[in-house]
Amino acid sequence: xxxxxINIAYKGxxxxxxxxDKLVGQASRYSTIAYDAIVAYAAKAAAVPESSIDxxxxxxxxxxxxxxxxxxxxxxxxxxxxxxxxxVKSSESEAEFTNNFERNLRGVSIHFLPDPELKSMIxxxxxxxxxxxxxxxxxxxxxxxxxxxxxxxxxxxxxAGRPYELEPLTRIVxxxxxxxxxxxxxxxxxxxxxxxxxxxxxSSFGGQYISQSYNALVVNLKRIAENxxxxxxxxxxxxxxxxxxYFSKEFAAPVEDxxxxxxxxxxxxxxxENGTYPFKPGETVxxxxxxxxxxxxxxxxxxxxxxxxxxxxxxxxxxxxxxxxSGNAPISVKAASTAANVYNISFGEAGGVxxxxxxxNGDPLNNGSTTNIxxxxxxxxxxxxxxxxxxxxxxxxxxxxxxxTITSQSATLINATIGNAQAxxxxxxxxxxxIFSAALVAVTPGVxxxxxxxxxxxxxxxxxxxxxxxxxxxxxxxxxVGTDIDELSTSDFSGQGISGISYTPATxxxxxxxxxxxxxxxxxxxGTTIATLTIIKASAGGxxxxxxx
Amino acid sequence: xxxIKVKGKMQRLAVINDNRVVGRAVxxxxxxADELVSYAAGSSHIPEATLRAATLAxxxxxxxxxxxxxxxxxxxxxxxxxRSKQKSATDAEQVKADLVKxxxxxxxxxxxxxxxxxxxxxxxxx
Numbered sequence: 172x173x174x175x176x177i178n179i180a181y182k183g184x185x186x187x188x189x190x191x192d193k194l195v196g197q198a199s200r201y202s203t204i205a206y207d208a209i210v211a212y213a214a215k216a217a218a219v220p221e222s223s224i225d226x227x228x229x230x231x232x233x234x235x236x237x238x239x240x241x242x243x244x245x246x247x248x249x250x251x252x253x254x255x256x257x258x259v260k261s262s263e264s265e266a267e268f269t270n271n272f273e274r275n276l277r278g279v280s281i282h283f284l285p286d287p288e289l290k291s292m293i294x295x296x297x298x299x300x301x302x303x304x305x306x307x308x309x310x311x312x313x314x315x316x317x318x319x320x321x322x323x324x325x326x327x328x329x330x331a332g333r334p335y336e337l338e339p340l341t342r343i344v345x346x347x348x349x350x351x352x353x354x355x356x357x358x359x360x361x362x363x364x365x366x367x368x369x370x371x372x373x374s375s376f377g378g379q380y381i382s383q384s385y386n387a388l389v390v391n392l393k394r395i396a397e398n399x400x401x402x403x404x405x406x407x408x409x410x411x412x413x414x415x416x417y418f419s420k421e422f423a424a425p426v427e428d429x430x431x432x433x434x435x436x437x438x439x440x441x442x443x444e445n446g447t448y449p450f451k452p453g454e455t456v457x458x459x460x461x462x463x464x465x466x467x468x469x470x471x472x473x474x475x476x477x478x479x480x481x482x483x484x485x486x487x488x489x490x491x492x493x494x495x496x497s498g499n500a501p502i503s504v505k506a507a508s509t510a511a512n513v514y515n516i517s518f519g520e521a522g523g524v525x526x527x528x529x530x531x532n533g534d535p536l537n538n539g540s541t542t543n544i545x546x547x548x549x550x551x552x553x554x555x556x557x558x559x560x561x562x563x564x565x566x567x568x569x570x571x572x573x574x575x576t577i578t579s580q581s582a583t584l585i586n587a588t589i590g591n592a593q594a595x596x597x598x599x600x601x602x603x604x605x606i607f608s609a610a611l612v613a614v615t616p617g618v619x620x621x622x623x624x625x626x627x628x629x630x631x632x633x634x635x636x637x638x639x640x641x642x643x644x645x646x647x648x649x650x651x652v653g654t655d656i657d658e659l660s661t662s663d664f665s666g667q668g669i670s671g672i673s674y675t676p677a678t679x680x681x682x683x684x685x686x687x688x689x690x691x692x693x694x695x696x697x698g699t700t701i702a703t704l705t706i707i708k709a710s711a712g713g714x715x716x717x718x719x720x
Numbered sequence: 721x722x723x724i725k726v727k728g729k730m731q732r733l734a735v736i737n738d739n740r741v742v743g744r745a746v747x748x749x750x751x752x753a754d755e756l757v758s759y760a761a762g763s764s765h766i767p768e769a770t771l772r773a774a775t776l777a778x779x780x781x782x783x784x785x786x787x788x789x790x791x792x793x794x795x796x797x798x799x800x801x802x803r804s805k806q807k808s809a810t811d812a813e814q815v816k817a818d819l820v821k822x823x824x825x826x827x828x829x830x831x832x833x834x835x836x837x838x839x840x841x842x843x844x845x846x
Contacts, residue, residue, distance in 0.1 A: 175783075175784070175786075175787025175788045175789075176787075176788060176789070177787070177788065177789040177802055177804070177823065178789060179804055179806055179817070179819075179820055181809060181812070181815045193808040193809065193810060194808060194809040194810070194811070194812065194814075194815060195808045196804070196806040196807075196808070196809075196815075196819065196820070197804070198789065198802045198803060198804040198823070199789055200789065200790070200791055200801065200802075201788070201789045201790050202790050202791070203790065203791040203792070203793055203799065203801075204785050204790050204791065204792045204793060205793050206793045206794065206795040209778070209781050209782065209785065209792055209793065209794075210778070210781075212781045212784075212785075213774075213777035213778045213780065213781035214777065216777060216780055216781060217773065217776065217777030217780060219770075219773045219774055219777045223766075223770050223773070223774055224774040224777055224778060226764070226766055226770075226774075227760070227766055227770055227771045227773075227774030227775065228774060228775075228778060228794075228795065229764075229795075230760040230761070230763065230764035230766055230771065231756065231757070231760050231771065231774075231775060232794065232795060232796060232797045233760070233763070233764075234756055234759045234760040234763065235756065235797065236796075236797065236833065236836070237722075238751050238756070238759075239722075240722025240724070240833075240836055240837070240840055241722050241723060241724065241748070242722075242723070242724040242725060242745060242746055242747060242748045243747070243748050243749050243750070243751050244747050244749070244750040244751070245750070245751040245756055246750065246751065246752050246753045246756065247753065247756070247775065247779075248753035248754075248756070248757060248772065248775040248776065248779070249753075249775060249776055249779035250775070250778070250779045250782060250783075251825070252750070253827065254745075254747060255724055255745050255747075256745055257724070257726050257743060257744065257745040257842075259726065259728075259742070259743035261733060261740035261741060261742045261743075262728070262740060262741040263740060263741070264741060265728055265730070265741055265846040267741070268728035268741040268743065268844065268846055269728070269844050269846060272726070272743070272842075272844045275743075276842070279724075279745075279837050279840065279842070280829070280837075281798070281827055281829050281833065281837075282827070283800065283825060283826065283827035285824065285825050286779075289779075289783055289825065292783055292787055293787065293823055293824065293825065296787050296823065298817045298820050298823065299817065300815050300816060300817055300819070300820070301815075302812040302815050
């Protein structure tokens with residue numbers, strides 16, 4: 172057989188790991204001989220029918236395929252041996268090897284070992300060398316084959332948790348098409364970045380942000396230190412030397428990598444953007460939303476209030492929010508980079524009515540709670556909220572026997588009187604939706620002293636009327652008038668300059684002695700002052716008006 | 721779908737001067753040329769003599785082209801071609817055949833074989 176001859180062609184190339192320019196050799200490939208051509212050649216050379224060779228090789232390759240892919244090493248007659256080989260990253264322990272095998276698997280390939288006869292033929296093959304003139308000689312000549320980068324640049328996150336070497340720029344290069352260079356001087360490619368703070372950085376290869384590899388020019392962004400900007404964007408790509416600019420491309424303003432809110436559910440019900448959710452005062456709603464790129468969400472606000480998402484991951488956010496009043500509630504979800512994305516929803520009843528607070532005689536009447544009232548009493552009620560101007564008496568549900576009169580009304584405040592308040596539910600209903608409900612519980616009225624009289628059968632005086640004591644002794648004696656006054660006892664009466672108090676619950680008779688001057692008798696029930704009575708002892712010579720008989 | 725086994729074995733790695741578990745594909749057996757021809761003959765009804773003649777003819781053709789710098793397509797199996805390993809040079813005058821350290825024949829699997837490899841089951845054993 173004729174002795175073979177191969178050529179090793181040398182071309183100028185940059186060695187990536189040391190940055191030196193060298194001539195690197197590679198076996199020249201003249202052509203790839205097609206399968207049909209090789210079968211035809213073999214048939215002619217060996218006088219074996221072409222169909223026999225084709226059939227035979229088909230059967231041989233089937234068998235080869237079967238055995239090699241099942242872990243056997245297979246010898247092809249006269250040609251060589253094929254076997255499977257596996258590249259796996261080494262592990263520290265057997266357990267790690269087994270558990271992390273898929274992660275550490277670098278590749279499976281088929282290895283070919285030539286037959287000894289073939290090996291000896293290789294050894295006797297003549298080798299020639301050549302230098303590619305277009306290689307080293309053309310250093311510095313840059314061929315920009317195409318320059319079809321996208322119109323807008325994109326901000327790429329550089330998170331601490333991510334690998335240092337990022338794909339983004341590689342993606343840009345490959346997305347449009349490649350910027351290829353036969354040979355490129357070290358400083359030829361200049362990239363201008365803008366960081367998350369808007370500052371510009373121009374960097375040649377070897378700069379702080381990028382690393383490079385040549386031939387089809389793949390550029391990798393690198394984050395070298397932790398304190399580098401979280402986000403960078405490429406503003407301009409330029410390929411130039413001292414004399415010429417071979418390629419220059421400036422990108423439009425960066426597109427912010429802002430998470431978009433795609434779907435919102437409130438208490439499990441889907442809510443469209445600009446939709447309205449009816450809520451009750453004091454109610455806490457659960458908001459769930461789908462957010463793109465949730466990995467980078469670092470701030471969530473609802474109506475300007477910071478919310479801590481209880482669950483962040485896989486694009487889902489769950490928030491608890493207590494609306495304070497009806498109206499628009501913009502939800503903003505902010506990425507680590509720039510401005511927030513806003514999703515508007517409204518809180519409030521469909522008709523726009525919401526109740527924020529209700530008071531009865533100044534005391535709060537809370538939604539969903541139980542409040543004591545004095546049965547039969549009248550209360551001044553104030554209802555504060557929004558959209559209240561539309562409410563009428565028909566919107567209020569009152570306990571049986573209770574009346575209600577609206578004395579003044581505006582969009583935000585209703586002043587009303589509940590008359591003869593009774594036990595039962597107090598509700599506000601709008602469009603069949605109960606927006607407020609409080610249970611009223613009647614309590615027994617306590618002791619009250621409304622007046623007094625001199626004799627058991629005398630005329631009743633108002634409690635505000637003062638009592639005259641004896642001008643000489645200071646003694647006084649009256650009968651109290653009021654409700655449940657038999658529950659009082661002597662110890663419930665006190666006053667400065669008043670002594671010798673004696674009270675008879677069964678009759679309401681009260682006696683005592685006061686010092687000269689105007690004195691105040693305090694009447695208490697269960698520790699609470701329920702009335703005061705003024706007693707006057709005139710100076711000597713004055714009127715002796717006291718006579719309890 | 722093929723299935724291979726990868727065995728992990730603790731051994732000293734000189735590069736890092738430490739013991740590490742290194743994985744290698746388990747080779748069950750070497751199917752000799754005669755066995756392969758017999759198997760192919762049995763599964764295809766092609767006479768063994770024809771298979772032997774065909775492989776010999778193919779070997780001659782393949783080696784002729786490969787050893788003259790061509791790549792040869794083996795149909796659905798892959799491509800055989802020459803591979804070389806040589807030193808780099810700093811200038812054109814240094815470039816000589818002496819720089820070539822090794823010449824061998826390398827195999828690149830076809831797309832079909834690559835897909836078969838990708839779907840292959842791999843078991844581990846330590």
